[in-house]
Amino acid sequence: MNLWNRLMCTCRRRSPWLFHMNSGSCNGCDIELVASLTPRYDAEQLGVRLEGSPRHADILCITGPVTRNAVGAIQTVYGQVCGPKAVVAIGSCPATTNVFIDSRTLDGPLNKHIPVDVFVPGCPPRPDAIIQGVAKAAQILAERGNNPPIADAAPQVVGSGATECACNECKEVQP
Amino acid sequence: MNLITALARLLIFPGLLFAVPAAWFFLWVERKAVALMQGRIGPPFMQPFYDFIKLLGKTTPLREGIGGLLMKAWPLLAVSSAAGAVALLPVLPSSGGFEGDLILLLALLEVPSMCIIAAGFSSRSIFGEIGSAREAVLSVSYNVVFLLAIVSIAASQHTFRLEALAQLPASPLRWLGVLAILVCLPAKLHLNPFSLPNAEQEIYSGPMVEYAGPELAMWELSHGLEWVAATGLVATLAAPHVTLWWIAAPIFVALSFAIVLLLSILASATARLAIDTTVRFYWQCTLIFAVLAISSVLFMRLRS
Amino acid sequence: MNILIMLLKNLWGGSRTLLFPARPKVTERFRGLVQFDPTRCTGCAICKFRCTSRAIDFKGGKGEFTWSYDPGQCTFCGRCVEGCKDHALSQESACPPVYTTIGELKKSYTLARKPPAPRPAPAAPIAAKAAVNATAAAPATNPASGGTQ
Numbered sequence: 001m002n003l004w005n006r007l008m009c010t011c012r013r014r015s016p017w018l019f020h021m022n023s024g025s026c027n028g029c030d031i032e033l034v035a036s037l038t039p040r041y042d043a044e045q046l047g048v049r050l051e052g053s054p055r056h057a058d059i060l061c062i063t064g065p066v067t068r069n070a071v072g073a074i075q076t077v078y079g080q081v082c083g084p085k086a087v088v089a090i091g092s093c094p095a096t097t098n099v100f101i102d103s104r105t106l107d108g109p110l111n112k113h114i115p116v117d118v119f120v121p122g123c124p125p126r127p128d129a130i131i132q133g134v135a136k137a138a139q140i141l142a143e144r145g146n147n148p149p150i151a152d153a154a155p156q157v158v159g160s161g162a163t164e165c166a167c168n169e170c171k172e173v174q175p
Numbered sequence: 176m177n178l179i180t181a182l183a184r185l186l187i188f189p190g191l192l193f194a195v196p197a198a199w200f201f202l203w204v205e206r207k208a209v210a211l212m213q214g215r216i217g218p219p220f221m222q223p224f225y226d227f228i229k230l231l232g233k234t235t236p237l238r239e240g241i242g243g244l245l246m247k248a249w250p251l252l253a254v255s256s257a258a259g260a261v262a263l264l265p266v267l268p269s270s271g272g273f274e275g276d277l278i279l280l281l282a283l284l285e286v287p288s289m290c291i292i293a294a295g296f297s298s299r300s301i302f303g304e305i306g307s308a309r310e311a312v313l314s315v316s317y318n319v320v321f322l323l324a325i326v327s328i329a330a331s332q333h334t335f336r337l338e339a340l341a342q343l344p345a346s347p348l349r350w351l352g353v354l355a356i357l358v359c360l361p362a363k364l365h366l367n368p369f370s371l372p373n374a375e376q377e378i379y380s381g382p383m384v385e386y387a388g389p390e391l392a393m394w395e396l397s398h399g400l401e402w403v404a405a406t407g408l409v410a411t412l413a414a415p416h417v418t419l420w421w422i423a424a425p426i427f428v429a430l431s432f433a434i435v436l437l438l439s440i441l442a443s444a445t446a447r448l449a450i451d452t453t454v455r456f457y458w459q460c461t462l463i464f465a466v467l468a469i470s471s472v473l474f475m476r477l478r479s
Numbered sequence: 480m481n482i483l484i485m486l487l488k489n490l491w492g493g494s495r496t497l498l499f500p501a502r503p504k505v506t507e508r509f510r511g512l513v514q515f516d517p518t519r520c521t522g523c524a525i526c527k528f529r530c531t532s533r534a535i536d537f538k539g540g541k542g543e544f545t546w547s548y549d550p551g552q553c554t555f556c557g558r559c560v561e562g563c564k565d566h567a568l569s570q571e572s573a574c575p576p577v578y579t580t581i582g583e584l585k586k587s588y589t590l591a592r593k594p595p596a597p598r599p600a601p602a603a604p605i606a607a608k609a610a611v612n613a614t615a616a617a618p619a620t621n622p623a624s625g626g627t628q
Contacts, residue, residue, distance in 0.1 A: 011228040014219075039214040040503075042496040044206075047222050052380035053302075055236070055387040058229070082387040083234045092532075095581065096552040099532040111581060121575040121584070123554040128502040133577045135499070140579075146232075212486040216494045444482045 005145070012058070012084070013142035015047040016134060019057035019081065023074055023110075025064025028124035029091035033061060036127035036134075043131050046138070054080040059137050061130075063090045065097040068107045078114045084144055086117045086137040090130055095119045185262050194261035198399025199223040201406070201435055208439035223399065230392035236385075242297055246385070249294040250393035256286035257400035264407040265337050276335045281325065284404055287397050288314050288363070291372070295382030306381020309450055310372040316457035317362040317369075323465035324355035327472045328412060340412060351468050353413045357434070358461050360405055362453070365398075366438055368445035369453050406431040406438075502574070510555045511571040513548055517588050519567035520546065526559035526568060535559055536587075547587030550575055 022030055036043045037050060051057045054077050066074065078087070087110075092098040094110035110116055117140050120133035184190055202223040210217025238246060260283035288310065295307025329335050331348055362369035372381045383394060410430035417423045448456070497503060505511070513535075522544045527537040534552035538545045555575075560568045578584055 007228060008232045011225040012232065015222070015225040015229045017226075039495055040497065042210075042215040042494075044210060044218055045216050045496065045499055047218050047225060053384045055385060056380065056383070056391060058233075080236075082236065084232075092551055092554060096549070098552060099554050101533055101552075109581070118577060118579055119551060119581070120577050121550055121553070123556075126505075126574055128497070129574050129577065131499065132502075136577055136579070211494065212489050214489045214494050214496075216496045216498070440483070440486060444486055 009142040009145070013138045016059050016138040016141065017049045017051050017057045018059050018061050018134065019051055019054045019077070020061045020063075021054075021074065021077055023062055023064040023070035023094070024067035024106075025091070025093060029063035029093070029122075032124045032127050033063065033090060033130055036130050038127075041127045041131060043134065046131070046135060048131075048134060055082055057081055058084070058141060059086050059088055059134060061088045061090055061134070062094050062110060065093040065100045065103070065106050066108060066110055066113065067105050071107050071113060074110075075113055084141055084146060086141045086144075087114055088118045088120065088133050088137045089116045090120050090133065091125060092121050092123050095121065098123065185259070189264055190262040191258050194258050194400055194403055195396065197261070197403045198396060199227070201402040201431075202395075202399045204432070204435050205402070205439050205442070208436055209443045212440065212443045223395070226395065227392050230395070231389050233388035235388040235390060242299065245297045246294065247390060249290040249297070250386070250390045250397065253287040253290040253397035254393050254400065256283045256290075257397045257404060259283045260404035261400055261407065263337065264404065265411055277325065277329055277337055277340060278335055280337065280404075280408065281322070284363075284401070284408070285318070287401055290397075291382050294386070295384075298382070298385035300384050302380070302384045303382050306372050306384070310382060312450060312454060313362055313369065313371060316454045317359040320355055320457055320461045320465045321359040321363070323462075323469050324352040324359075327465070327468040328352040330469075330472045330476065337411065344416075348468060348471065349412070351464065353409060355461065355465050355468065356409055356412070357437075359457075360409065360434075360438060361441060362457070363405055364402060364438065366442040368441075368448045370442075370447050371450055371453060402435070403431070406434045409434055505572050505574065507572045509570075509572045509574075510557050511573045512550050512575050512584075513553065513555075513559060514569050514571050515546060515548065515586070515588060516567045516569070517590055519565045520590060521565050521567075522546075522590070522592055523564070525562045525564070529558040529562040531556055531558060541592075543589055543591045545587060545589045547585065549582065550584040550586075551578075551581065 020030065020033055034050070035041065037048075054060070058081070060078060060081055062074065064070070078085075089095050089110050093100070094116070096109050097103070097106055100106055107113075118133045118137045120129055122129055125133075186192060203218070203220060206222070207217040237243075260280055263280045263283065292307045292310050292314070295303035295310065328349060329340065331346070332339060334340070361367070365372060383391065386394060407427070410427050414423070414426055414430055417426060522537075522539060524537040524539065524544075526546075527535045532552050532554045534549050534554075536545075536547045536549075538547075555570070557570060560570055576584070
């Protein structure tokens with residue numbers, strides 16, 4: 001079945017279907033994401049299609065620092081995406097909550113809840129950077145094969161010092 | 176026709192083996208034409224093939240009970256009937272396709288739409304129900320015009336056989352009928368301006384919302400086969416009568432290609448119309464011409 | 480009709496798409512990753528104070544200090560670059576790269592504090608003249624002399 005596996009890898013790399021989800025973003029990154037489908041950048045040359053249903057998609061593109069209201073929705077939608085799947089965090093908000101650090105309405109960076117494969121930094125990132133991120137995620141998807149993402153069972157806890165906060169208010173409110 | 180010939184025509188040419196690559200080719204032509212007209216470069220040539228294989232490799236959610244079985248059955252039914260419709264097309268004029276007449280072709284062309292409607296309802300999702308309801312309303316609207324136009328063309332020749340209809344003499348009635356069918360094609364193939372059932376952002380892909388993996392691959396394939404069958408039907412009715420098969424077959428292919436380009440121009444030039452405007456368009460504007468066509472045919476038959 | 484003319488012009492004139500992986504040029508005023516010049520930094524930590532998203536971290540000590548920067552946290556506003564009086568910070572004119580692990584792009588530098596620059600010795604004649612002028616000016620501003628008409 002080696003030929004079939006190689007064919008499947010090629011097809012997964014060349015046909016990434018996206019589903020876009022906004023978890024409280026300011027919409028800057030969302031605008032740049034749909035700008036990558038415009039004639040100048042044309043994500044469709046890579047086979048990218050923006051799908052209407054999470055069941056149709058392979059790659060989940062998430063923008064926005066994860067607000068508390070959005071956590072349940074993100075976990076539901078991540079469960080609805082059929083495997084094999086990859087997640088791209090667009091902008092610096094889902095990676096590290098950016099300027100909204102210490103906010104009481106947020107629930108941590110995105111990889112506290114779901115495993116993230118590619119981070120596209122920028123505020124907002126340029127559309128060509130987003131396309132690079134999606135292409136890298138398609139490559140990861142092709143190489144991953146049928147294995148689930150590494151931390152699918154237990155969510156990863158961020159260990160870097162970016163979310164440490166020493167003020168008293170956060171010690172009371174955050175879990 | 177013996178069994179071997181029938182199976183060969185159904186499975187090899189112009190059946191499944193020819194129809195599936197033709198479906199992928201037509202899907203690519205439509206995407207590429209729309210992209211070029213929008214100033215982009217579109218997907219590469221093998222893109223529908225890559226999409227199909229990738230979808231075959233995805234997992235599907237578990238659905239238990241009879242609902243799960245039904246959801247698996249609808250895309251298979253859609254693909255097989257659309258492939259049968261393509262197998263009926265008279266690509267080579269003398270031998271024709273799989274033997275059958277116009278009524279069978281129309282019935283097989285209708286089944287995928289019925290399957291979409293049923294699939295939306297059996298997915299038990301509210302978006303599926305809205306999409307299916309829209310598809311049902313659209314189907315009722317354009318089918319009246321479509322069937323009246325085809326019946327008027329067939330009645331004027333006193334036959335329903337496809338080979339006879341492929342060799343029609345030129346007449347204004349025939350062009351009127353072909354024009355009416357062309358107007359119904361965007362609604363049948365879910366193209367702008369009548370692409371309401373699978374409104375992506377409004378209702379999360381409508382009837383297809385719960386489908387994933389190999390089932391979705393079958394839906395995409397049935398969509399491509401519908402393209403081939405519908406454009407082939409119009410090409411059959413519009414093509415001039417040529418006896419030599421090695422001129423007639425390329426003419427057939429070229430006409431289908433031209434129709435695909437025409438529909439792509441329409442799809443990229445227009446936006447999606449709402450359901451009330453669509454229904455009003457078909458029932459108020461185009462129904463007049465179809466009624467004119469059928470009444471003139473009946474009048475001519477009464478006189479003769 | 481205009482739309483049809485536009486579509487046919489597009490079909491005829493070719494696309495204006497950048498073929499992947501070509502990317503458009505960035506201008507030189509583009510605000511990309513913050514770059515640190517260790518030779519110029521004096522450890523004042525104004526950049527950490529001005530940073531809007533806590534991307535710059537500064538840990539100071541007696542003899543040395545550590546400056547670290549996480550581009551994943553950065554919002555590329557440029558306040559640190561504006562506020563640095565030693566011009567040790569600048570922003571590169573290039574798109575930040577895509578990464579796959581949290582903290583992959585983090586950078587940190589540990590520098591020894593520079594000894595303070597020695598003060599110049601005060602010049603004596605100028606100081607004495609200034610003192611004389613100050614005492615001469617004081618009686619002139621006596622309110623009693625202003626009382627005579």
